[in-house]
Amino acid sequence: xxxxxxxDEIDRRGFLKCMAWAGTGVVWTISGGxxxxxxxxxxxxxxxKTPGDFNFVQVSDSHIGFSNVPNQDVTATxxxxxxxxxxxxxxxxxLLHTGDVSHLxxxxxxxxxxxxxxxxxxxxxxxxxxxxxxxxDNGSAFLQRFGNGSVGNxxxxxxxxxxxxxxxxxVWNLKAGGFGVLGDDQLAWLKQDLDPxxxxxxxxVYAHVPLWAVYPSWGWGTTDAEEALxxxxxxxxxxxxxxxxxxxxQKVEGNVTFHTAASTAFPQPxxxxxxxxxxxxxxPEQLLSSLGVRQVNYVAKAGAPVVVDAxxx
Amino acid sequence: xxxxHRHARWIPIAIGVLSAAxxxxxxxxxxxxxxxxxxxxxxxxxxxxxxxxxKPAPAAAxxxxxxxxxxxxxxxxxxVKAGTTVVWTNHDDVEHTVTASDNSFSSxxxxxxxxxxxxxNTPGTYSYFCAIHPFMTAKVIVx
Numbered sequence: 475x476x477x478x479x480x481x482d483e484i485d486r487r488g489f490l491k492c493m494a495w496a497g498t499g500v501v502w503t504i505s506g507g508x509x510x511x512x513x514x515x516x517x518x519x520x521x522x523k524t525p526g527d528f529n530f531v532q533v534s535d536s537h538i539g540f541s542n543v544p545n546q547d548v549t550a551t552x553x554x555x556x557x558x559x560x561x562x563x564x565x566x567x568x569l570l571h572t573g574d575v576s577h578l579x580x581x582x583x584x585x586x587x588x589x590x591x592x593x594x595x596x597x598x599x600x601x602x603x604x605x606x607x608x609x610x611d612n613g614s615a616f617l618q619r620f621g622n623g624s625v626g627n628x629x630x631x632x633x634x635x636x637x638x639x640x641x642x643x644x645v646w647n648l649k650a651g652g653f654g655v656l657g658d659d660q661l662a663w664l665k666q667d668l669d670p671x672x673x674x675x676x677x678x679v680y681a682h683v684p685l686w687a688v689y690p691s692w693g694w695g696t697t698d699a700e701e702a703l704x705x706x707x708x709x710x711x712x713x714x715x716x717x718x719x720x721x722x723x724q725k726v727e728g729n730v731t732f733h734t735a736a737s738t739a740f741p742q743p744x745x746x747x748x749x750x751x752x753x754x755x756x757x758p759e760q761l762l763s764s765l766g767v768r769q770v771n772y773v774a775k776a777g778a779p780v781v782v783d784a785x786x787x
Numbered sequence: 788x789x790x791x792h793r794h795a796r797w798i799p800i801a802i803g804v805l806s807a808a809x810x811x812x813x814x815x816x817x818x819x820x821x822x823x824x825x826x827x828x829x830x831x832x833x834x835x836x837x838x839x840x841x842k843p844a845p846a847a848a849x850x851x852x853x854x855x856x857x858x859x860x861x862x863x864x865x866x867v868k869a870g871t872t873v874v875w876t877n878h879d880d881v882e883h884t885v886t887a888s889d890n891s892f893s894s895x896x897x898x899x900x901x902x903x904x905x906x907x908n909t910p911g912t913y914s915y916f917c918a919i920h921p922f923m924t925a926k927v928i929v930x
Binding site for chain 2: 540542543544577578605606609610648649650651652653691692693721722736741742743744747749750751752753754755756757760763764765766782783784785787
């Protein structure tokens with residue numbers, strides 16, 4: 475068993491986050507769940523292998539194909555999200571899409587997203603599926619379109635400037651009564667993937683369904699997430715990025731910080747608020763302010779990524 | 788405004804509707820327990836104004852019908868005789884499916900106001916769920 479060695483460079487009390495949305499000029503820090511302000515990070519070398527500062531973007535739950543209250547044009551709001559990202563003065567190194575790319579797993583719905591993100595000339599886009607991308611054909615169309623370079627049912631890992639990224643899939647083989655599930659094969663792969671890493675390596679995990687039990691009776695959780703978290707706890711800095719619940723929530727658990735993201739399509743109720751987790755029937759004038767994109771800044775000296783969510787207004 | 792519920796360790800991120808912007812030097816993380824947000828972050832669901840709910844679903848017609856309402860199958864337990872065709876009608880704003888737990892039958896996605904029917908010829912208990920929202924479960928008992 476490995477001893478839990480944690481580098482002094484990492485803030486062990488609670489996962490430091492500086493929040494910066496370029497354009498507002500505001501920078502936040504959260505340490506141990508407490509907000510404070512700090513100065514803007516500096517850009518560094520562009521070599522992906524050289525440790526240094528960089529930023530990336532998370533978009534989620536574009537649900538292309540949905541057309542109902544409160545959003546009859548989810549393609550337009552996704553376009554707005556893309557425009558928001560392309561307007562960033564600091565170009566993101568890559569984009570993560572954390573699933574429910576489509577509403578009904580249709581190839582033309584994947585095409586729409588693929589074309590819009592390709593057209594925006596992001597260097598690279600990494601996708602994980604949501605249950606809306608897998609329930610029709612168990613995800614085969616999704617994998618065909620977005621699975622290049624992934625293993626198993628679409629999971630993958632990569633390193634960028636000293637940060638280890640892991641994309642997990644927890645929407646395959648969903649069973650009656652259950653929630654998200656990672657499965658034994660993926661957990662075995664995750665163990666192998668993480669084993670060689672030193673505990674001081676910052677880790678960013680992204681997946682569709684939250685890896686903690688946000689609201690079990692709405693299926694907002696992952697059955698075997700604890701097994702993955704057991705493998706992750708030895709690291710000094712773990713950031714977990716999820717979608718699925720269409721709202722921004724955070725939870726801090728030791729060195730692990732969980733962030734759920736806003737959708738680009740429609741909001742959902744707060745956990746347990748109301749009879750069901752369907753689309754929140756938000757009034758039209760508030761739709762854009764209920765949607766969002768997320769920028770994550772990594773500041774090498776701080777040792778942990780910096781997360782900020784921005785609405786689409 | 789950001790709130791922290793200590794017992795649950797939730798940190799709902801700020802309601803950021805203010806437009807003021809500032810940059811300040813790093814301050815001590817222990818300085819404040821509650822900070823004021825100035826970022827236009829997505830407005831949390833509890834702070835959003837919503838439209839009236841859709842009209843209540845029409846009363847079920849005669850026959851063995853199941854309504855899908857508020858992410859529930861109503862009735863969740865339905866007993867029918869062998870040879871009966873059961874009809875499901877989706878009254879929700881989003882698609883659902885009727886998928887046998889053992890995958891022996893499944894609808895396509897059923898749109899709002901859409902229907903799916905299936906004829907049960909053999910006695911037994913048929914558990915099913917929604918493949919998109921697997922927490923939705925119900926069963927048909929065929930006598």
